[in-house]
Each structure stands twice: as C-alpha cells, then as structure tokens.
Amino acid sequence: MPELLILSKQADTYRSLLEAAQLPDLHILDGAQAGNFALAEIVFGEPDLIRAHLPDLRGLKWAQSTWAGVEPLLDASLRRDYVLSNARGVFGGLMSEFVLAYLLLHERKVLQRFAAQQEARWDATLTGTLRGKTIGLLGVGSIGAELARTARFFEMKVRGHTRASQDCEYVDEYFQAGQLPDFASGLDYLVSSLPATPETRRVVDAALLARLPAHALFINVGRGSAVDEVALIAALQSGALAGAVLDVFEQEPLPPAHPFWTTPNLMITSHTSAPSFPVQIARLFVENYLRYAEGQPVKYRVDFERGY
C-alpha cells in the first residue's frame, strides 16, 4: 500500500478532501512525525515545501505539485530520481477571469468612471469594447488555450506565439521563433503565460515592446523572468505603452522599494490571478493517483530539463 505525505500549508484541508475521496490502497502519513518522511512513496504539496524536505524523502517515487510553477524543484543541483507532475488544466479558467477583469477595466474605463463618481460627475464618455480587438498570447499551453477560447467567445482575433505546438483551435494565427516582431505588430493586448525557463527569459524586451501600438495593454500571468523590467518601465513612462498588469515578478513579494509600485499605468496584483483552490487541486490528485495506482503514467509530468 503506497504511503502518501502531504506537504502543504493547507495539509489539513487536503487530508480531509483525500479521505473523503476514499482512494483505494492509499495510506496518508502523519506529516507532523519527521520519521514518516523516509516512508513516503508519494508526496503531494507545494514545490517549496517539497524542496525543503527533498533529502529526507528517501522513498520518493512521485511528487504531485499543488501549483503550476515548480521552479523550486528544477535547480540542476537537486535530485531528479522521481516523477514530478504539476497542476494543470485547473488554472486556465481562473486566469481567463483575471485577464478579462483587467481588459474590461481598461476598455470600460472603470477607474475613470469611479473617479468621476467621487465628484458626483455624470461621465458618459464612450466606452470601448473587446469585440474586434486582437490579442496576442505568448505561450499557448493549457492556460493560453483557455485564454484563447475566452478571447474568441468575446469575438477577439487571437494570435498565438509558441515554440512548436499549433493545436489550439481557438488561435487564428500562429507565430514561432523568429516571428516575434510580426506576432507583436498591431496587437491591442499582449498576454504572457510563459513559464520560467532559460528560453523564455526576457522575451518581453524593448524590441518586442516597441512593436506594440501605443494603445496596447500588456498582462503577465506567467512568470516574472519573461519580462525585461527596465524596458517595461521605460515604455510605460514614455507613453509608448498604454498600460500593464503584472501578477508575477522576478522577486516575490515585490520589494517595497521596487520602481514598479509607482510606474504610471502599471497595476500590480500580487500573484493572485489563479489561486490553487484545494477542491480543484485535490480532484486533480485523485485523478492522477488512480492512474498511478494502475501503473499508468501520471498526467502533467514535468520535464526537468525543459522546465514545465
């Protein structure tokens, strides 16, 4: 019978959810007992907590992350003698809500109208619309694909920039390596859902930003390393870019002295775009455990080299 260790800030919640699922042939270890770490064949939890205990997890065969991002476990210095899977497929909907919230905040002039209200001023300025706009998706994985589906629902035109895959039916036009300038030209909205890998580092740089029209909005829901911070601040300060919404940063929490806090037309959302709701993540674990228990490959396995 496999032994499971839960390493999560919400371990009690996850234990209740997994017990309620009555998984066959699974024993859940008491994480409070340090001696139990060596017994665990399966670990389920946050990548940073798993990393902290990696040396003690001597029987580890499979680790299921509660997060999408698994950077803490990717350092080349760490062991890779186990299967690592991340959380996927559950964040796309939440990310779509997030991106929609800020695209609409912008088009609908929500903050401007709210300011007018403070002055008891009727502000009938014409509103904008998402319909007919062009959105560019940097990365079309499970999150990008759901963003594409949502954009299409609102009758936007969808461009996708990927490394290789072209299998999302909601993308109107695909671009690949070497085509970044064409991809970015004329976009109304640019959204990055890129993971942190050596290849995605500083993809959003001065050259890319220079291709965007001055009315464009940039949203980052992927990882902070994809953005050249200095170039983004310069574009916003000069008015070359209308706005940016950043949920992720190279350093989190963002340090109080960081210039982003006071950059004009920049909104900071403190890595809240797609929380891991335990009910959803537990369901994902249950599905993957049933595969594992039957000897099938688990879903959403991470390639340690590729980084996602």
Place this chain on the structure above:
Amino acid sequence: MPELLILSKQADTYRSLLEAAQLPDLHILDGAQAGNFALAEIVFGEPDLIRAHLPDLRGLKWAQSTWAGVEPLLDASLRRDYVLSNARGVFGGLMSEFVLAYLLLHERKVLQRFAAQQEARWDATLTGTLRGKTIGLLGVGSIGAELARTARFFEMKVRGHTRASQDCEYVDEYFQAGQLPDFASGLDYLVSSLPATPETRRVVDAALLARLPAHALFINVGRGSAVDEVALIAALQSGALAGAVLDVFEQEPLPPAHPFWTTPNLMITSHTSAPSFPVQIARLFVENYLRYAEGQPVKYRVDFERGY
C-alpha cells in the same frame, strides 16, 4: 422610391454608412431642410429627436430607433399610426462585457488591490471566482439571453425571471410572476435588463432585496424605474447587500445632489454600458430596410401597449 429622414446626433455618420450600403430604391432627405420632414416615409434616429418632430412627420410609415429604449415615443398622448422598431440584438454582447467587468471587479478585489498598490503593499488576499456562482436575470430578452450565454461560459448557474417566454437554452431554471421570492433566494448576482413599463416599475423593491444574501451584488442595465431607490440605498447602507452597479436611473443625468452618488458600495456608470455604435446600428437598419422594401414585416417591432 421611399424617402428616408435621419434624425440623429450622428446623422452625418449614419448618412455615410447608409450611402456606402447602396440600398436599392431609397432616397435620403436632407434633414437640415424643415420642408423635408413631411416627405419622409421612413425615419431612422434617436427616439427623443423623433418625438420632437412627430407632428411634422406627416408621411411617416416606419420609424427605426437607434436605441433599445423607446420610452419617448410611448406616451399614450402621442400618435401610433406608424410602425416603430427598436435596436435589438446588438447590445447583448456589449452588456455582457459590462456585467462581466463589474462582476470581476468585485470577485477579483480590483479596487482593494489597487489601493494596496498605492501603499506599495503586497496584497495576496485570496481572490474570488465566477465559477459555481448563481446569477439571476430579471428579464430574458435578447440582452438577458446573451447575459445567460456569457454566464454559462464562465460556469455560473443561471436563473431567469420572465413574464412568459422560456426559450433561452442557457437559463438553467425559469421563474415567473409570483415566484420572485424563490427566484431571488440565494443569488450571488442579480442583474436587471428590464425595460421601463408599468409592469416592471419597482420590481426591485425592499421585499426582493431582502431575499438576496448579504454577499450579493445587484447590477441594473435595464431602466431605472425598475428599482425602488430608497430601498436600495437602505440595503446598501445597512450592509444587507454587498454592492450595486447602476448604469440607468429614473432621472438622467443623475442630479448632483442625488444620494446615490455617495451611497456606500454603489458604483455609477452613467448610462455607458452599451453604446449604440453606428456601424452596428446602421447594419441593423440596412437589414430591416431590405425587409421593408420587400413588403415583409420589419424585425424588432415595438408593441406600443406593452412598451417594448
């Protein structure tokens, strides 16, 4: 050959659009010449402008409104010896964007996070989500139906309250006259797209508001007369209702001294939720003119008695 008079603040834009459409057998009169009013068989424009000239439009057979709301033309004292059609089908998408914008503003705590940013404070408060929430639609006409489709896309449960029709496939549960209390019980969001008619007057009253949970949000994109203003202010002031977003009012522009301006958790959007974009409205006129020219009944004909 029918003579058309355009009575709109955007008459020049509409004239260009209709000329470009090269409608068969149609002559567009010069609206600057008062003598032309008596020649017009068709009028296309804003209901308030049409009303002002109604006595002069002696040859009028058909009036196409550029707006959805045609209240200025519904007074029992006015002539009804012509066909009146309003603008429909083009506002649903814009209204959906509007409603989504404010539901997400609420769930995503956008204003709270923006305030935190002003203090350079990392605010990782858990976000809410639309998924699994229940939305109640007061009125399921062409706008309500599009709201239902959008709500379903975001995996909400959809209740509809209508006078008679039950033909929207995106409504999970229908309620009718006498069932308002059940309709409202437990709703997360209540959205009215009701027109101004004697029957819809003060539908959103103290009794209805009392059925909503304290965390609920009310949005009005229909007409202001559907709301008991005093009851709504009381519910917001007491905390019995979490928030309201009002785009429409009994008196517009809302007078500067109106208590709505300073009611807590109330947002005012100054009748901007679904502007009549000339390209869309002109397309609607073209479609309807082609029906008219062929002797078919026009679409979206208004019933003067019913009021929509």
